[in-house]
Amino acid sequence: MTNEKVLRTMLSNEQKNDTYILQQGKLNNEEFIIVEAYGDKEDRYVNIMDQQSIEYGYSDEYTFCSDCGNIIRTSPNSYSWQPDYYIGDGFIVCNECFNQEGYQQDYIETLINECTRVNQLLTDDQLLEIGYTQINRDSYENGWHEGQNDDPKIIYNSLTDKYNNIVFSLSEQSQFYVRFDVYVKND
């Protein structure tokens, strides 16, 4: 029996006046249930799912990939969390579909010469494949610790007369700092 059926069965005697929505899918290849519940119903769901060791989350933190239907987490669960999905014009796709379906070019268009945006999806190899070169050796750092004061705007301004495509790429994110790299390409 699937998790969803277990839940539905367990709830069937008491759900008559409840409003709830359950949606089932896969998150990282594991069965997962997205719950939307209101008021005191919520406690009951949580208790049942905890007892059954069912993996679940709330509908304001998860959504479904527009392409494959797998579940995507859309809200942070740690300081180092990074989005691994791509939001296009009216759709959202998971990392897997992003890599398979050729969204890379659309994505990078949104990052070129934008010093307030940073690549979080393309790998170093993918950036190389589409013609970008990393110009820094050690990652830049911006954060709370001494010396972590690299400013994307200053870096960007220092490069604009040499390169016409400049992309910032996140290499690490922690509670106290970010590390990033700079990729360039000339048309």
Ligand SMILES: [Zn+2]
């Ligand atoms: Zn997908």
